[in-house]
Amino acid sequence: MFSLNEQVALVTGASRGIGRAIAESLAAQGAFVIGTATSASGADAISAYLGDQGAGMVLNVTDAESVNQVISDIQKTHGGIDILVNNAGITKDNLLMRMKDEEWNDVMSTNLTSVFRTSKAVMRGMMKKRHGRIINIGSVVGTTGNPGQTNYCAAKAGLIGFTKSLAKEIAARGVTVNAVAPGFIDTDMTQALTDEQKESIFSGIPAARLGKPEEIAAAVVFLASPAAAYITGETIHVNGGMSMV
Amino acid sequence: MSTIEERVKKIIVEQLGVKEEEVKPEASFENDLGADSLDTVELVMALEEEFETEIPDEEAEKIRTVQAAIDYVTAHSEE
Numbered sequence: 364m365f366s367l368n369e370q371v372a373l374v375t376g377a378s379r380g381i382g383r384a385i386a387e388s389l390a391a392q393g394a395f396v397i398g399t400a401t402s403a404s405g406a407d408a409i410s411a412y413l414g415d416q417g418a419g420m421v422l423n424v425t426d427a428e429s430v431n432q433v434i435s436d437i438q439k440t441h442g443g444i445d446i447l448v449n450n451a452g453i454t455k456d457n458l459l460m461r462m463k464d465e466e467w468n469d470v471m472s473t474n475l476t477s478v479f480r481t482s483k484a485v486m487r488g489m490m491k492k493r494h495g496r497i498i499n500i501g502s503v504v505g506t507t508g509n510p511g512q513t514n515y516c517a518a519k520a521g522l523i524g525f526t527k528s529l530a531k532e533i534a535a536r537g538v539t540v541n542a543v544a545p546g547f548i549d550t551d552m553t554q555a556l557t558d559e560q561k562e563s564i565f566s567g568i569p570a571a572r573l574g575k576p577e578e579i580a581a582a583v584v585f586l587a588s589p590a591a592a593y594i595t596g597e598t599i600h601v602n603g604g605m606s607m608v
Numbered sequence: 609m610s611t612i613e614e615r616v617k618k619i620i621v622e623q624l625g626v627k628e629e630e631v632k633p634e635a636s637f638e639n640d641l642g643a644d645s646l647d648t649v650e651l652v653m654a655l656e657e658e659f660e661t662e663i664p665d666e667e668a669e670k671i672r673t674v675q676a677a678i679d680y681v682t683a684h685s686e687e
Contacts, residue, residue: 487653490650490653491653532646533646535646536646
């Protein structure tokens with residue numbers, strides 16, 4: 364019911380953190396996983412941890428050519444992508460009063476426009492197969508908001524609207540589109556938060572701890588599996604109770 | 609060998625699940641053959657594969673009838 368044997372998965376931003384946990388968990392269920400990183404050393408590291416179950420590739424999600432090239436290479440070599448996990452993301456936090464256009468645009472481009480590009484690139488193959496899973500990694504702050512992150516929260520909220528709309532467009536073709544919205548997970552990204560930010564966040568988590576990357580990966584594996592075929596347009600919040608939507 | 613017209617009609621029959629006699633030249637995919645917008649996108653994909661060509665989005669949007677599909681392929685075919 365949860366087996367992903369003979370499925371090909373593409374996970375963007377898989378060199379560390381949540382992306383790595385997702386790539387490893389999909390592989391553990393039998394999928395062949397392509398993990399992407401922005402650098403060759405990142406891609407090599409992905410190849411190393413996936414072993415026979417996958418490979419790392421260099422991909423810049425903000426570059427349309429790079430996206431189309433990588434996806435067409437995967438289609439040629441592995442016969443199409445069954446599972447797309449849009450995980451790549453960055454933060455460039457700043458108070459709105461001080462936020463530069465560049466900080467806004469970079470976050471939009473990497474976190475939201477990239478999802479449009481990769482999803483569009485896999486769509487033909489999934490529609491033809493009458494099967495596919497697109498799983499977008501959002502964030503709890505896309506729903507709750509967070510000071511200093513107008514750009515990041517706008518992108519993550521946008522991703523939920525994208526997820527619902529695309530889900531409606533292609534549900535009749537056996538392709539589901541869902542989001543997983545992590546709360547505060549123990550990764551490099553949350554390490555970068557200020558003590559002040561952390562303190563206010565921790566006091567609001569009923570589970571009284573950070574989440575683990577594997578706990579996000581578990582939700583992704585479920586949505587990718589045959590068991591979740593009737594779930595689409597949904598956002599699963601994995602946040603230790605800090606926000607119940 | 610089949611003509612372009614025959615090949616186009618065969619694809620329309622397969623993609624839209626309609627009867628051959630319904631595929632008249634003037635028939636509109638959406639109004640007469642029961643296609644929705646996603647069906648027409650898939651139809652264009654099938655035409656691209658059958659005729660090994662790429663149909664740009666702005667051209668694809670104009671292909672709304674059986675005749676328009678035949679005309680497009682005829683005009684862009686190397687045969």
